[in-house]
Amino acid sequence: xxxxxxxxxxxxxxxxxxxxxxxxxxxxxxxxxxxxxxxxxxxxxxxxxxxxxxxxxxxxxxxxxxxxxxxxxxxxxxxxxxxxxxxxxxxxxxxxxxxxxxxxxxxxxxxxxxxxxxxxxxxxxxxxxxxxxxxxxxxxxxxxxxxxxxxxxxxxxxxxxxxxxxxxxxxxxxxxxxxxxxxxxxxxxxxxxxxxxxxxxxxxxxxxxxxxxxxxxxxxxxxxxxxxxxxxxxxxxxxxxxxxxxxxxxxxxxxxxxxxxxxxxxxxxxxxxxxxxxxxxxxxxxxxxxxxxxxxxxxxxxxxxxxxxxxxxxxxxxxxxxxxxxxxxxxxxxxxxxxxxxxxxxxxxxxxxxxxxxxxxxxxxxxxxxxxxxxxxxxxxxxxxxxxxxxxxxxxxxxxxxxxxxxxxxxxxxxxxxxxxxxxxxxxxxxxxxxxxxxxxxxxxxxxxxxxxxxxxxxxxxxxxxxxxxxxxxxxxxxxxxxxxxxxxxxxxxxxxxxxxxxxxxxxxxxxxxxxxxxxxxxxxxxxxxxxxxxxxxxxxxxxxxxxxxxxxxxxxxxxxxxxxxxxxxxxxxxxxxxxxxxxxxxxxxxxxxxxxxxxxxxxxxxxxxxxxxxxxxxxxx
Amino acid sequence: xxxxxxxxxxxxxxxxxxxxxxxxxxxxxxxxxxxxxxxxxxxxxxxxxxxxxxxxxxxxxxxxxxxxxxxxxxxxxxxxxxxxxxxxxxxxxxxxxxxxxxxxxxxxxxxxxxxxxxxxxxxxxxxxxxxxxxxxxxxxxxxxxxxxxxxxxxxxxxxxxxxxxxxxxxxxxxxxxxxxxxxxxxxxxxxxxxxxxxxxxxxxxxxxxxxxxxxxxxxxxxxxxxxxxxxxxxxxxxxxxxxxxxxxxxxxxx
Numbered sequence: 001x002x003x004x005x006x007x008x009x010x011x012x013x014x015x016x017x018x019x020x021x022x023x024x025x026x027x028x029x030x031x032x033x034x035x036x037x038x039x040x041x042x043x044x045x046x047x048x049x050x051x052x053x054x055x056x057x058x059x060x061x062x063x064x065x066x067x068x069x070x071x072x073x074x075x076x077x078x079x080x081x082x083x084x085x086x087x088x089x090x091x092x093x094x095x096x097x098x099x100x101x102x103x104x105x106x107x108x109x110x111x112x113x114x115x116x117x118x119x120x121x122x123x124x125x126x127x128x129x130x131x132x133x134x135x136x137x138x139x140x141x142x143x144x145x146x147x148x149x150x151x152x153x154x155x156x157x158x159x160x161x162x163x164x165x166x167x168x169x170x171x172x173x174x175x176x177x178x179x180x181x182x183x184x185x186x187x188x189x190x191x192x193x194x195x196x197x198x199x200x201x202x203x204x205x206x207x208x209x210x211x212x213x214x215x216x217x218x219x220x221x222x223x224x225x226x227x228x229x230x231x232x233x234x235x236x237x238x239x240x241x242x243x244x245x246x247x248x249x250x251x252x253x254x255x256x257x258x259x260x261x262x263x264x265x266x267x268x269x270x271x272x273x274x275x276x277x278x279x280x281x282x283x284x285x286x287x288x289x290x291x292x293x294x295x296x297x298x299x300x301x302x303x304x305x306x307x308x309x310x311x312x313x314x315x316x317x318x319x320x321x322x323x324x325x326x327x328x329x330x331x332x333x334x335x336x337x338x339x340x341x342x343x344x345x346x347x348x349x350x351x352x353x354x355x356x357x358x359x360x361x362x363x364x365x366x367x368x369x370x371x372x373x374x375x376x377x378x379x380x381x382x383x384x385x386x387x388x389x390x391x392x393x394x395x396x397x398x399x400x401x402x403x404x405x406x407x408x409x410x411x412x413x414x415x416x417x418x419x420x421x422x423x424x425x426x427x428x429x430x431x432x433x434x435x436x437x438x439x440x441x442x443x444x445x446x447x448x449x450x451x452x453x454x455x456x457x458x459x460x461x462x463x464x465x466x467x468x469x470x471x472x473x474x475x476x477x478x479x480x481x482x483x484x485x486x487x488x489x490x491x492x493x494x495x496x497x498x499x500x501x502x503x504x505x506x507x508x509x510x511x512x513x514x515x516x517x518x519x520x521x522x523x524x525x526x527x528x529x530x531x532x533x534x535x536x537x538x539x540x541x542x543x544x545x546x547x548x549x550x551x552x553x554x555x556x557x558x559x560x561x562x563x564x565x566x567x568x569x570x571x572x573x574x575x576x577x578x579x580x581x582x583x584x585x586x587x588x589x590x591x592x593x594x595x596x597x598x599x600x601x602x603x604x605x606x607x608x609x610x611x612x613x614x615x616x617x618x619x620x621x622x
Numbered sequence: 623x624x625x626x627x628x629x630x631x632x633x634x635x636x637x638x639x640x641x642x643x644x645x646x647x648x649x650x651x652x653x654x655x656x657x658x659x660x661x662x663x664x665x666x667x668x669x670x671x672x673x674x675x676x677x678x679x680x681x682x683x684x685x686x687x688x689x690x691x692x693x694x695x696x697x698x699x700x701x702x703x704x705x706x707x708x709x710x711x712x713x714x715x716x717x718x719x720x721x722x723x724x725x726x727x728x729x730x731x732x733x734x735x736x737x738x739x740x741x742x743x744x745x746x747x748x749x750x751x752x753x754x755x756x757x758x759x760x761x762x763x764x765x766x767x768x769x770x771x772x773x774x775x776x777x778x779x780x781x782x783x784x785x786x787x788x789x790x791x792x793x794x795x796x797x798x799x800x801x802x803x804x805x806x807x808x809x810x811x812x813x814x815x816x817x818x819x820x821x822x823x824x825x826x827x828x829x830x831x832x833x834x835x836x837x838x839x840x841x842x843x844x845x846x847x848x849x850x851x852x853x854x855x856x857x858x859x860x861x862x863x864x865x866x867x868x869x870x871x872x873x874x875x876x
Contacts, residue, residue, distance in 0.1 A: 109683075183716060183720035184721070184723075186681070186714075186716060187716060187720040187721075187722065187785075188722075188732070189681055190678060190714035190716070191709065191733040191785065191789060192706055192707065192710035192713075192733060192736065192789060193706070193733075194736075202722055202732075205722075206722075334711075335707050335708045335792075336694075336707065337707075341737060342706075342737075344738075345738075
């Protein structure tokens with residue numbers, strides 16, 4: 001029975017508790033960001049309190065010798081290593097990626113698109129530690145034979161990092177290319193452009209801000225990439241740009257701190273200062289990328305464009321003077337007889353389209369060789385003993401029993417923390433929060449959090465969860481760290497799922513007097529479950545394959561499976577990392593077997609995600 | 623009418639999207655001079671027919687064309703015709719002004735540059751001529767390097783016309799060129815079309831019967847993919863032979 005007055009005077013019940021719970025979830029990203037800044041700042045301050053370290057030397061010095069009696073902390077060798085790998089990998093992946101996106105968007109038939117797109121998706125799903133294995137044990141020997149490279153070398157790292165960032169460039173460029181309006185493409189064709197001319201002269205320039213954003217995001221990823229460069233490029237910081245030699249990146253130095261190869265003292269705390277530099281670097285690139293995405297088609301091009309135009313005019317005038325005058329018939333041309341230039345255009349069209357089409361096959365070849373090597377090396381080693389034994393120091397007895405359990409514990413706990421927080425934050429941001437500065441601020445924070453290199457989360461885990469909160473080297477520390485990392489991913493996928501539910505569902509509920517939360521709870525969330533589940537599973541896959549954030553806190557020598565959240569743990573990617581770096585070759589085979597187990601788990605997770613998505617699409621009645 | 627050099631003859635043309643027939647065995651002669659208008663209710667196939675003349679239908683994967691379009695002794699639909707070359711001579715202006723996201727100058731230069739003309743003075747010459755022909759020169763001559771999006775909708779459409787004229791086409795196809803424009807901009811385009819008739823054959827699709835009556839010499843009435851009636855505009859609008867045509871032009875359906 002409704003008492004009279006409940007809805008006449010005062011407000012309807014506002015689900016105060018739910019609101020504040022959801023708001024807290026949305027604020028977690030701010031807390032996470034604050035923890036990152038706090039960790040980096042206090043670690044950096046600690047570092048500069050040592051006598052051996054001065055700020056001036058740090059930002060100008062060209063020697064990075066953290067150990068020994070007379071240490072020196074000049075960051076330039078690490079920066080040059082990072083730049084070498086990032087620029088090198090971009091030089092490979094930009095042409096390949098843009099060409100692949102162009103082929104997918106403009107030339108590929110829908111059927112071949114269905115075949116080609118998964119290559120990119122599979123490539124993006126391969127954990128970086130697997131790329132590291134491939135770089136060190138397959139590409140590096142090849143480089144040693146062909147270009148006289150050393151065992152650790154930048155070249156192999158460059159190749160795998162290129163493969164890692166290729167999917168970023170392809171998928172974001174593809175989106176930008178597909179967003180180019182059909183009308184202007186038709187305009188080009190209608191003026192007698194070939195498809196290649198249309199694609200290069202109209203589509204690419206129209207999509208340029210999206211492509212620039214893609215390149216910048218790829219750059220941020222390449223700069224932040226840790227495992228593959230640590231494994232393949234080595235740990236000698238040297239100021240040079242020779243890809244045949246060993247280099248150390250910013251991330252690789254932090255990883256070196258994590259793996260305990262660095263004595264405590266200034267050398268360890270230098271990891272935090274390097275982390276700060278890395279953070280500032282990736283953050284700035286990310287800001288630039290966001291700026292590039294904001295630029296819309298047809299926005300005023302301003303002074304720069306006008307200047308470029310002037311230069312172009314000058315150039316063409318010079319060109320004209322040099323090359324003399326070509327006769328051009330100003331009367332109507334014959335539409336049936338191609339001129340010499342038309343024949344040249346036809347050849348150019350054919351050759352260019354062939355080249356562009358082959359770009360994706362480079363990715364495919366990479367993928368096939370990688371999988372083939374791993375199957376060849378790893379398949380034989382997988383048996384019951386391997387799956388159940390502990391990681392013994394004797395290769396013939398070693399197994400990954402506790403490691404599998406560690407990984408399962410880890411992802412379960414991670415999702416236990418991240419899923420409610422992520423879904424809550426997404427619900428608050430898309431459904432309940434008023435549009436405004438606060439909402440924008442929370443969104444921006446999430447975006448930035450998503451762009452933080454994974455090794456930096458490792459520093460936070462070590463410093464905040466492990467030391468400050470006293471959780472030690474435990475599952476709890478590891479899963480909280482990973483939860484911070486996957487949080488933005490869950491928020492984004494949940495938001496997409498919520499936004500896919502038609503607005504009319506909400507209006508219908510609000511129209512009969514439901515509060516916003518009631519509308520969301522009963523009419524939006526149930527319909528968004530498949531989308532949320534798909535996103536959650538993909539986040540699990542990400543957490544399962546991630547190495548860098550837990551490099552600091554995993555217990556390498558634990559021989560038993562964890563039994564509680566305060567126990568130490570091992571995880572599959574960590575195991576792969578250490579066995580790959582083991583001097584004995586027998587352990588490399590074990591690493592390959594472990595990779596196979598990890599890839600199988602990832603494959604299963606992806607199949608579940610695809611299954612849920614397809615079933616939901618088939619069942620959806622709206 | 624017999625096949626002469628100055629006629630575009632459509633012979634038994636059927637155009638399908640997948641299995642659906644959009645144009646059903648149309649026969650039609652278009653004089654290569656003056657303005658021809660295609661009219662008919664939406665979905666009658668008038669745009670589809672227009673897009674056959676410069677093979678723009680080739681760009682729609684599901685679209686297939688059976689029949690012939692004969693012009694200057696060639697069948698435009700045969701495999702030996704390269705649509706890329708054809709479109710230079712049979713240029714097209716679309717429904718929405720579709721300028722490229724570059725400068726005004728580069729928009730007009732596009733069709734010339736892809737033909738390999740790089741010389742600034744030649745380009746300047748043709749671009750000025752084209753912009754003058756499109757009644758746009760005086761409005762933009764001071765700001766040729768400005769972004770094309772800075773123009774108004776009507777100016778953008780005239781820029782598209784200038785762009786199409788730059789390649790010196792023999793035939794200019796216009797697909798409802800004023801449907802996205804206000805009445806004043808529309809009047810300007812209509813005036814422009816009148817001026818163009820001296821230089822180029824115009825085939826225009828229009829949803830507006832009064833527009834067809836105002837600007838065209840010949841009118842072609844299509845209904846549900848079939849050609850109902852074609853002839854001199856004056857005659858079609860004053861004493862149509864078919865009952866359906868009469869009903870349509872008096873606004874009883876469509």
